[in-house]
Amino acid sequence: MSGSPGHSWPQAPSPAAPASPAPAPAPAESREGALARDALGALRAEVGKAVVGQDAVVTGLVIALLCRGHVLLEGVPGVAKTLLVRTLSATLSMDFKRVQFTPDLMPGDVTGSLVYDAKTAEFAFREGPIFANLLLADEINRTPPKTQAALLEAMEERQVSVEGLPRKLPDPFVVVATQNPIEYEGTYQLPEAQLDRFLLKLTVPLPPRDQEIAVLERHALGFDPKDLSHVKQVASAADLAAGRAEVAKLHVAPEVLGYIVDLARATRLSPSLQLGVSPRGATALLAASRAWAWLSGRSYVTPDDVKALAKPALRHRVQLRPEAELEGATADGVLDGVLASVPVPR
Ligand SMILES: Nc1ncnc2c1ncn2[C@@H]1O[C@H](COP(=O)(O)OP(=O)(O)OP(=O)(O)O)[C@@H](O)[C@H]1O
Ligand SMILES: [Mg+2]
Numbered sequence: 001m002s003g004s005p006g007h008s009w010p011q012a013p014s015p016a017a018p019a020s021p022a023p024a025p026a027p028a029e030s031r032e033g034a035l036a037r038d039a040l041g042a043l044r045a046e047v048g049k050a051v052v053g054q055d056a057v058v059t060g061l062v063i064a065l066l067c068r069g070h071v072l073l074e075g076v077p078g079v080a081k082t083l084l085v086r087t088l089s090a091t092l093s094m095d096f097k098r099v100q101f102t103p104d105l106m107p108g109d110v111t112g113s114l115v116y117d118a119k120t121a122e123f124a125f126r127e128g129p130i131f132a133n134l135l136l137a138d139e140i141n142r143t144p145p146k147t148q149a150a151l152l153e154a155m156e157e158r159q160v161s162v163e164g165l166p167r168k169l170p171d172p173f174v175v176v177a178t179q180n181p182i183e184y185e186g187t188y189q190l191p192e193a194q195l196d197r198f199l200l201k202l203t204v205p206l207p208p209r210d211q212e213i214a215v216l217e218r219h220a221l222g223f224d225p226k227d228l229s230h231v232k233q234v235a236s237a238a239d240l241a242a243g244r245a246e247v248a249k250l251h252v253a254p255e256v257l258g259y260i261v262d263l264a265r266a267t268r269l270s271p272s273l274q275l276g277v278s279p280r281g282a283t284a285l286l287a288a289s290r291a292w293a294w295l296s297g298r299s300y301v302t303p304d305d306v307k308a309l310a311k312p313a314l315r316h317r318v319q320l321r322p323e324a325e326l327e328g329a330t331a332d333g334v335l336d337g338v339l340a341s342v343p344v345p346r
Pocket of ligand 1: 050051052053054075076077078079080081082083084180207215225
């Protein structure tokens with residue numbers, strides 16, 4: 001599981017982890033844009049104060065924030081999924097809420113509901129925890145489908161309707177949902193057809209030996225995962241907006257667009273898949289690749305950016321044939337095959 005190719009993507013520039021040589025930033029970049037990239041680089045170092053490793057996951061979360069996209073975080077229990085998102089939220093001066101998705105959670109517990117106010121003798125809307133810039137939907141597959149559906153609908157619409165009245169969610173509004181990969185008893189799989197509401201599905205691997213030792217060392221020195229007071233706020237919604245404006249300026253060559261479409265088309269022809277990537281999936285891959293190119297300090301998207309994001313952006317948008325699944329095929333394995341077979345533009 002560890003060292004899967006999905007995690008081999010290069011790291012964004014950060015003071016803690018010097019980046020691989022990247023071309024100089026675009027000359028047209030605004031001062032705000034450059035500052036925003038610095039802030040997001042600093043964010044990675046801050047997260048590193050609590051979480052050892054997991055760089056690819058942190059990068060994926062930053063990409064999603066830039067794209068205002070939602071993330072599904074999957075990993076076995078105890079690999080720091082919750083700690084990662086809590087630490088990320090501590091680095092952002094944004095409104096953060098966490099909801100533990102328990103079996104008895106009702107849709108109104110997430111979205112909010114009308115509450116009777118005895119003083120005014122009227123019903124008033126009380127906002128649920130979904131009214132946040134960053135929402136951690138922890139252990140989403142422990143809650144029954146009705147409550148999942150309320151969240152998934154709000155993610156898509158960016159508003160909630162209570163008693164027929166639509167209420168807009170804040171901007172940005174980004175959901176990070178965590179789930180365990182194994183179907184434990186008493187869990188509810190997210191509906192396959194709605195998985196593409198997540199921009200990225202990131203897998204949180206078990207740490208390599210040296211990093212696991214580093215985790216233990218921190219604990220031996222008294223690290224308390226509940227206390228994140230040493231993690232500083234280093235980026236804001238304004239930084240994300242400035243970054244987003246720069247990402248929008250990025251150049252994408254027709255060859256790169258063609259490459260993304262060829263990858264999507266190849267998944268539709270794969271004999272192992274009963275459902276390939278839709279055009280919506282292709283646009284998600286484009287958006288994520290652009291954000292990654294900008295984070296890497298480039299003003300254009302390369303085929304390597306597309307390759308780096310292909311699995312996170314597409315793995316939850318394909319469906320294996322039951323026969324292929326029985327033979328041990330995985331979405332990542334099929335996507336590796338597709339990446340290896342589709343010609344890369346020069
Ligand atoms: N990479 C890591 N860096 C720092 N601490 C870690 C790391 N991996 C695990 N830990 C330790 O393990 C604890 C478990 O993490 P956490 O509760 O966030 O896991 P989880 O993936 O959310 O698990 P679950 O699926 O059971 O909710 C952390 O609080 C931390 O003490
Ligand atoms: Mg957890």
